[in-house]
Amino acid sequence: MYSEVQKVNPSDVVDGLQQVLKGYDKSKVWPDDDALRDGIITKGVYTTSLSDRAKLLLESLESSLTKEKVKSESLTVEHIMPQTLNKEWKTMLGVNHASVQKKWLHTLGNLTLTGYNSEMGNKPFSQKLAYFNTSNLSLNHYFRPINIWNEEAIKKRAEDLADIAIKVWPR
Numbered sequence: 001m002y003s004e005v006q007k008v009n010p011s012d013v014v015d016g017l018q019q020v021l022k023g024y025d026k027s028k029v030w031p032d033d034d035a036l037r038d039g040i041i042t043k044g045v046y047t048t049s050l051s052d053r054a055k056l057l058l059e060s061l062e063s064s065l066t067k068e069k070v071k072s073e074s075l076t077v078e079h080i081m082p083q084t085l086n087k088e089w090k091t092m093l094g095v096n097h098a099s100v101q102k103k104w105l106h107t108l109g110n111l112t113l114t115g116y117n118s119e120m121g122n123k124p125f126s127q128k129l130a131y132f133n134t135s136n137l138s139l140n141h142y143f144r145p146i147n148i149w150n151e152e153a154i155k156k157r158a159e160d161l162a163d164i165a166i167k168v169w170p171r
Contacts, residue, residue, distance in 0.1 A: 002052045014060050014168055018077055021169065031058045033166050040162040041155065045105030054106075057141065063162060064168045065138035075113040075137075078120055080128065080149055081105060088124035093150055100151045109158025112139050125149040 001020060009016030021030045031039065043107060046054040054077045063069065081101060082089065090097045104110050114120065116131045125148070132143035142160070 002056045005056065012063075013056065014063055016054070017060055018169060026091060027166075030169075030171070032053055036165060036171075037159075037162040038170065040108050040165055041158040042107065045108050046077060046079070046106040054108070054111055055113070057108060057165075058111060060154075060168055061164050062139045064114060064164060070137060072113070074115050076115075078112050078117050078119040079105065080110050080112060080116045080125070080143075081154065084122050086122050086124070089095055089122070092125060092148060101109055104154045107154065107158055108161050109154040113137055114140070158168040 004020045005013060006015035007016075008015075008019045024030050045057060055072070055075070056145040059072050061073075064070075073124075081093070081104065083105065085093070085097060085101060093100045102114065112132075114131060114135065120128050120131055129143060129146070135141070144156060
């Protein structure tokens with residue numbers, strides 16, 4: 001889909017994506033608002049082989065939040081709750097940390113864009129906040145009042161991103 005969007009409108013990802021989605025016929029589906037909301041909240045969107053998909057979604061949401069454009073070529077997808085949990089993360093997530101990670105790891109609510117992916121790594125959330133708090137990305141301004149990153153926080157962010165997505169991709 002990313003390559004389809006780039007062919008249609010390489011300078012405006014949101015417009016290009018809307019054009020591609022509107023052109024879908026019965027063999028491909030553009031979900032209604034409820035299905036989109038549910039998918040954003042509960043479905044994993046990140047895989048190593050399809051990281052461009054998650055990046056496209058996050059770029060589209062970011063561009064809808066501000067008129068100021070950020071060069072996304074230097075950005076990568078960051079897992080806020082990391083793929084490998086250390087002691088601090090296990091403590092923050094609680095006794096069910098393994099099931100929380102399995103359920104929420106690759107969902108949009110746990111992903112963001114950053115130019116500091118390698119610096120953040122598996123660091124505790126409190127250390128990642130230092131990067132988010134100075135980020136120029138509107139998506140990362142979300143984290144400024146957040147002190148804990150757990151299942152409830154991931155779900156809440158996913159719901160907020162779903163609200164934005166429904167505005168970005170109106171049916």
